[in-house]
Amino acid sequence: MLTNLIMTGIALSLGGMLLAGAKYRPDGGHFFDRENSGAMRGFWCLIIVLVHVPGAYQNGLQDMLGSFAYVGVTFFFMTSAYGLRLAAETRPESMAFFWRNRLPKLLVPCVLSNAIHMALYAAAGSRVRLWMLLGIGGWVRWLLVCYLFFWLSDRLLPKKWRDWGVCGLVLVFSLGVYLSKPERTTWCPEVLGFVWGILLSRWKSSFVNWTARKWLPKCGWLCLLAGILGVGYLAGKGVPFWGDYVLKIALGAAILAFMLTLNGKISIGNRASRKLGDISYEVYLMHDAAFFSLEYLSPGVSSGVFILTSLLLTMILSLIVHKVSAWILPIFNKKQPMLQR
Numbered sequence: 001m002l003t004n005l006i007m008t009g010i011a012l013s014l015g016g017m018l019l020a021g022a023k024y025r026p027d028g029g030h031f032f033d034r035e036n037s038g039a040m041r042g043f044w045c046l047i048i049v050l051v052h053v054p055g056a057y058q059n060g061l062q063d064m065l066g067s068f069a070y071v072g073v074t075f076f077f078m079t080s081a082y083g084l085r086l087a088a089e090t091r092p093e094s095m096a097f098f099w100r101n102r103l104p105k106l107l108v109p110c111v112l113s114n115a116i117h118m119a120l121y122a123a124a125g126s127r128v129r130l131w132m133l134l135g136i137g138g139w140v141r142w143l144l145v146c147y148l149f150f151w152l153s154d155r156l157l158p159k160k161w162r163d164w165g166v167c168g169l170v171l172v173f174s175l176g177v178y179l180s181k182p183e184r185t186t187w188c189p190e191v192l193g194f195v196w197g198i199l200l201s202r203w204k205s206s207f208v209n210w211t212a213r214k215w216l217p218k219c220g221w222l223c224l225l226a227g228i229l230g231v232g233y234l235a236g237k238g239v240p241f242w243g244d245y246v247l248k249i250a251l252g253a254a255i256l257a258f259m260l261t262l263n264g265k266i267s268i269g270n271r272a273s274r275k276l277g278d279i280s281y282e283v284y285l286m287h288d289a290a291f292f293s294l295e296y297l298s299p300g301v302s303s304g305v306f307i308l309t310s311l312l313l314t315m316i317l318s319l320i321v322h323k324v325s326a327w328i329l330p331i332f333n334k335k336q337p338m339l340q341r
Contacts, residue, residue, distance in 0.1 A: 006304030007061040010050075010311070014065075018043055021270035028208040028264055032200070035269035037079055038277025040259065044072030045280035049287045049314055050307070054295065057306040068230070073139060074193035074252040076280075080143060081197025084150050085163070089201070095154050102147060104332040106281075110136055112321045112328075113285035120289055124296045139284065142187045146170060146194045163202050167195045178245055189248040196256060211264030222258040229254050282318035282325075290314040 018039060030036055051066030087094055094101065114135055118128045136144075146166075153165035170191060178188040200207065211218065229251040236243035276283075290313040294306055301309075 003059055003302050003304030004061065006308050007059060007065075010308065011061065011065060014043060014046060017270070017273050017276070018268055020272070021268070023267045024265060025267045026212070026265050028212060030267040031204070031208050031211075031263055032082070032260065035274060036263055036267060037082075038280075039269040039273035040075060040263075040277075041079060041280040042273045042276030044069075044075050045276065045283040046311065048072045049283065049311060052287060052291070053303075053307055053310070054291055057301075057303045059303040059307075062303070062307060067234075068251075068255065070190055070248065071252045071255050073187070073190040074196070075256060076139075076284075077143065077146065077191055077193030078197035078200065078256065081146065081150070081166075081194040082201045083197075084147070085198055085201040088150075088154060095151075098147075098151050098154075100332060104329055106140060106143070107136070108328050108332075109282055109285055109321050109325045110140060112324055113282070113289070113317075116286070116317060116321070117289050117292075120293055120296075124292070137285065139187060142191055145173060146191065149173070163198050166198055170194050178241075189245055189252065192249050193252070193256075196253060200260070207260070208264055211261050215261070215265050219258065219261050222254065222261055226251065226254040226258050276315070279315070279318040279322045282321045283314055286317040286321060287314045289317060 047066060047069045050062050051069035053062055053066075111133060114133045118132055121128050149169040150166050153162045153169070157165045174188045174191045229247065233243070233247050233251045236247060238244065239247075287310070290310045293313065294301070294309055298306075298309075
């Protein structure tokens, strides 16, 4: 009973975080700006935490909320690509400092989070090694590959072919890894979000104009399409390639298209969602540390208590990493202004 009450509260809080402060803005000038995209990042990062809850503490509502958490990973790939292309378009000179701008923003929080993980492991009596300080998570490694594709396309291709070069390389990489790994390595469908981000940045104005006409019916049809694909995915996700790759990609694209179409005329974002959006990357890095700490300190607590406490502890640890990173990062930024992730 307590777990159901807590999970219901979490679900309502997630919805409230998106809806609080929402405004109807038919002009579309807010579309996917920093505040709106940040609110979506904050929402999806918590959904991703829910899907990673250790098996001993999972429950039905948590599983339902996390069933489509992979869309959140797709969204993070999309926002990264969107930001990269927008920066390259508005400040082409910044590409000369591409790696110096980007790597510290990704790797400094990684090292700090690794240090916290190591301290927690040591406190629990686990053995630690110095090389653990330099570990890079799977999603970050895939993102770095996408960064490399973006940089190579900018360096080697004429401007009119750069977007298509990035998209082609990401697609080939995704499909190649999927087909070469019998265990169906994760991130293969999600990484296509990088393609959606490139295309969204390229055709942003056209998309906003498209949403302006018959906006509500388009939202309805996209919602229906996402629902149909969602039911199909739940039934067929075990089917190799067509289910766990093609259908998964299509469902993720449909859900994101629905959210973006809504955003065409509805501006979202509030103080809480902005703060959470700012630390969303650190939330990804730190939620395992929160799980580990609670499993060590409070074994046997109910599922709801574990999940709620994990979310709160994750946000606290993420804020610490974010603040310390903000103090360190200017060291790498003495000559060239650092771009946003």
